[in-house]
Amino acid sequence: MTDERRVPITLRMPRDLLDRLKAAADAHSHSMNAEIVQRLEASLNDQSLADNKRLSDDLSVARVNVVLCTDALEHAEELAEYEDESSEATEITKALALHDVKRAKAELERARHRLAFLEEQDKKKHQK
Numbered sequence: 040m041t042d043e044r045r046v047p048i049t050l051r052m053p054r055d056l057l058d059r060l061k062a063a064a065d066a067h068s069h070s071m072n073a074e075i076v077q078r079l080e081a082s083l084n085d086q087s088l089a090d091n092k093r094l095s096d097d098l099s100v101a102r103v104n105v106v107l108c109t110d111a112l113e114h115a116e117e118l119a120e121y122e123d124e125s126s127e128a129t130e131i132t133k134a135l136a137l138h139d140v141k142r143a144k145a146e147l148e149r150a151r152h153r154l155a156f157l158e159e160q161d162k163k164k165h166q167k
Contacts, residue, residue, distance in 0.1 A: 108147040
């Protein structure tokens with residue numbers, strides 16, 4: 040009877056790596072197969088942990104970016120309002136202030152989309 044969860048493979052490796060794996064298996068009192076499987080599982084788990092950390096870091100940065108973009112938009116709107124009400128403002132400074140508001144809105148929209156994307160990735164990761 041065969042275990043369908045386990046599949047035999049042929050593996051080629053450098054002799055010195057084989058010798059090191061054999062020594063490690065002997066030191067841990069288990070088979071070469073068990074040593075190889077354990078090490079492969081550990082390396083894949085480590086990669087998964089690194090991916091999770093990276094996603095967590097990206098989410099934190101995205102959240103901060105939304106806050107900063109929100110602040111930048113508020114500042115741009117305040118400046119545009121000031122320019123609009125100022126008797127010393129020229130049409131050029133008013134137009135530039137309005138342009139800054141549009142640019143800040145676009146940046147905030149991009150930041151929100153990036154955050155939503157990362158939150159969706161995080162949600163999918165937790166559903167697995």
